[in-house]
Amino acid sequence: MNRHSGARESSRLDTRLQALQDARELGEGVLPDQALQEAFAVLERASSRRSLSGDHTVVGFFGATGSGKSSLFNAVSGAEIATAAARRPTTSEPLAGVWGAAGSEALLDWLEVGNRHHAQPVEGFADERTGLILLDLPDFDSTRAANREIVQRMVGMVDVLVWVLDPQKYADAALHNGFLAPLASHGAVTLVVLNQVDRLPAHDVQPVLDSLHAILDGEGLGQVRVLASSALTGAGIAEVRAAIRKVAVQRQAQSRRLEADISKAAEDLLHASGDGDAAGIRSAARTQLAEELAVAANVPAVVRAVGQSYRLESVRRTGWPVTRWLSRFRVDPLRRLNLRSSSPASLNRTSLPTAGAPDRARTDAAVREFADAASAGAPGPWRAAIRGAARAYRERLPDALDQAIAGTDLAADRKAWWWGAFNAVQWLALLILVGGLGWLGVLAGLGYLQLPVPEVPRVEGWPVPTLMIAFGLVLGIFLAITGRFIAAAAARARAARARRRLNSAVAAAAQELVVEPVEAEIGRLAAFNKALKKAGQA
Known part of the structure; x- marks a missing residue:
């Protein structure tokens, strides 16, 4: 390389x-x-x-009891290792044959292999420049738990896995289900050796190899190289050495x-x-959530109160002065809800009814429906995470909605331009009425006292004082009635503006406590899928 x-x-x-x-x-x-x-x-x-x-390639020899694994290890390694191995009664701990000593000690320490043999060069296989470590490992089916643990650990640590099988147990389920099948993705660094072929009749060797190939292919290991060998006769040992040498020289293992x-x-x-992406948050779903939460938070009641408050204030400002004082006895709906303030943002809470079971049920249903729509298509664990994120602030949501309403400028103290004009004309009408009444009163008093009564000016035969009374009375009533119609229309417009502002405030609270957590989880899923795809691209 x-x-x-x-x-x-x-x-x-x-x-x-x-x-x-x-x-x-x-x-x-x-x-x-x-x-x-x-x-x-x-x-x-x-x-x-x-x-x-x-610079070192670590090759582990794995096999079951009786597979001839250690004998194959010795045959591949050479006479010196064979001599060292012969002194071991059983394979109870890893044994390392090392070619190319520089740098191997720290690697063997990490592998936790204490039994090390620095081997002499083997012609056509390994020398000091090759950088090769062969490990003879305990039997994977050993009755000793410590031996099985060593094998399990080494399966995850060596660079190349050499599985040594024997003709009698090459289809052993414990080997295939416990080791080979789970390592189907490791075919590029796996070598399977059918050892002890000398025990088979010559005509049975190829059928057994074909059967082994078929089993491996069914486990996703069809590309794994399978070799036949005999440590006893030396058959196939050169091929095993050549395969190991190739991966060692390439240094890609x-x-x-x-x-x-x-x-x-x-x-x-x-x-x-699980595979899949979340559908995500659609504008319609976001709008629907805000609308449902607005209803649950009593926004319609506040909107009605805004209209009623405007009409009441209009009566107080533009009604007939003789009767408008009666409106003072009516309580302002917004004041009753603690929403009439020159600085709404300073309020902490409204006096709206506390969210009851029906309101909470409506809120929960709206949040659940929103989360379900946003998480559609996501795999199970992520759907649960998205739903959990939507409900994460469930306890805070009612209070946050109430504060959103309390902090909305409803323009409750904003005066209408027409109030001043109507009020001035109303008082003018009242002054005309009172002036007419006073004029007639003076005339009546002079007559009662038998004093000379001056001639009253007339218009089209009607006495001016009488016309003043009629005009003031009719004008005042006309303005009062007209003002009510104008107030009703203006109240609807102000209520509509209040509804938009309240809905916007509720939507902002929903955005912070529901939408953004859901968006974060959806974004996390997308990033997870992207990272996983990149990690899986060999």
């Missing part, structure tokens, strides 16, 4: 590792802890392995193993998460 291709491979590996890390972090609190921990373990192993010797680990971790996260 040349320097440029190695740099590209390292960069690609960095990108995939970062993407897996991003996916793991984004899945926190949503996906099962086990899946997240497995991804974290892959990241930790990758970080540790890459910090150690990149480490990165390929890590890439396979990343692919497996990404696949496991995808399985835990």
Whole structure:
């Protein structure tokens, strides 16, 4: 592998590792802890392995009891290792055969392999420049739990996995279901050796190999190379050595193993998460949520109070002065709701009725419907997360809606331009009426006192004082009635403006406490899917 291709491979590996890390972090609190921990373990192993010797390829020999694994290890390694191995009564702990000592110690420490043998060069296989570590490992079906734990750990740590099978137990379910099938993504760094073929009649070797190929193909390992060997006769040992030497010389096994680990971790996260994207938040759903929350928060009652308050104030400002004082005995609806203030933003709460069970049920239903629509299409765990985000501030929502209403400027103290004109004319009409009455009163008093009564001016035969009384009375009543019609129309307009402002305030509260948390979860899902896709791209 040349320097440029190695740099590209390292960069690609960095990108995939970062993407897996991003996916793991984004899945926190949503996906099962086990899946997240497995991804974290892959990241930790990758970080540790890459910090150690990149010049050594670690090849682990795995097999069941009686598979001849140790014998094959000795045959592949050479006489010196065979001599060292012969002193071990059983394979109870890992044994390392090391070629290329520089940098191997820290790597073997990380592997927790204490039994090390620095081997002599083997012609056509390994020398000091090759950088190769062969591990003879305990039997994966050992009755000792400690041995099985070593195998499980090494399966996740070595660069290349060599599975040594024997002709009698090559289809063993414990091996295939427990190890080979779960490592289907690791085909590029897996080698299967059918050992002890000397025990088979020559005509049975190929059928057994074909059967083994078919089993592996069914497990997704159809691309794995399968070799036949015999440690006893030496048959196939050269081919096994050549296959191991090839991966050692290319020095790509480490990165390929890590890439396979990343692919497996990404696949496991995808399985835990499920596939799919959320439908997202549509404008209609956002509007519907705000409308339902507005009803639950008594916005219609406030809007009615705005109209009623305006009409009442109009009567007080423009009604017939003789009778308008009666309106003072009527309580302003907005004042009753604690919403008539020159500084609404300073209010903490309104006097609207506290949200009861029906209002809470309506609020919950609106939030649930909104979350369901936004999370449509998302996989199960993420749908639950989106729904949970929508309900996260359920207890705060009623109070936030009430404060939103309290903080809305309803223009309750804003005077209408026509009030002043109507009020001035009303008082003028009253003065004319009072002037006419006073004129007639003076005339009546002079007659009563038998004093000379002056001639009263007339218009078209009608006495001016009488006309003044009639005119003032009719004008005052006309203005009062007209003012009511104008007030009704203006009240509807002011109520409509108040409704828009209240709905906007409610929508802002819903945006903060419902929409934004949902948007955040939907965005997290999108980022998770993107990171997972990048991590899985080999």
